[in-house]
Amino acid sequence: MTAEGTDATGPDGGPSIRPFLDGAGVSPARPVPPPAWADPTGLRPYVLTAGRVPASGTGIGPETQVVARDDRPAILAPELSAIVETCPTPLSVAEISARLGLHLGVARVLVGDLRAAGALHVETTDPTRPHTPETILRVMRGLRAIS
């Protein structure tokens, strides 16, 4: 039932880079080449999202917490797989975006795709619901503990 071992490696154990991405700025000399889709001179953001931009009303904001599901599909596109692998523990969309060098808008679209594919749990809250005094007091207590 679980699908373990999802990773972004190709058949030869190296990063799985699609043929048409070869030479898109990935330097083989580096021990850990940056993912091709993260290279700003390589793919334009709209290529990764197939031209889509973040829709409003998806409830996915920069702070939205995301975590990989244990029962996620085994096979995902490399850029999607990379997202899933950054969040074995809950992480914000903004942190995923920063770690993978993805534009924030791209990360939001792809996170939405991964939620639809059953690979990620996305903790959405109703952003229009006002914060309760209890929540605000909790944040204040937490901040007061900082010295």
Place this chain on the structure above:
Amino acid sequence: MDYERSVESRVPQALKIIIAGGFGAGKTTAVGAISEIAPLTTEAEMTTLSIGVDDPGQDHTKVTTTVAMDFGRVTIDESLKLYLFGTPGQARFGFMWDDLAVGALGAVVVVDSRRVDDCHAAVDYFERAGLPLVIAVNAFHGRLSHDLTEIRWALSIGDDVPVVAFDARERTSVRDTLLVLLEQALARAYGRVA
């Protein structure tokens, strides 16, 4: 089903505060002073209609802008994380604020007292958006080039918006500024309850 539940129960609640300010005003410094992680940077690239009266000389056509947004994190407890998003304060970056403002606890507008104009648009925007707001004047090397009353006047903000002097490099100073903001948020929350 068990997996589903266990995954969901591990996910903390996330809240955010916006730290807006002009370039060099100290917003990234402030984020870094209180964040438990080194501030991270993400890029937002969007096509947008430039808004406001930022540069009257420019035509207001659609432009694609890439903006770096620095952010930090404070773990409040095991089930609550606070994110601080630093965003430029000029009107032409206003497109970023819509996304950030939704569900935010409030906004701190960091002001360099030598360049108060840089943050007009941000103050206007967050005030109109009805977000709890604090104007935090960064006291570079412990001094302000204008006093707080003058800055309040220059920004033409209401008496209900606190204006505080702070040092963006000092963790406790940033913390206290956030607490002033949260007092604002709390007063509103109680206002709704009552």
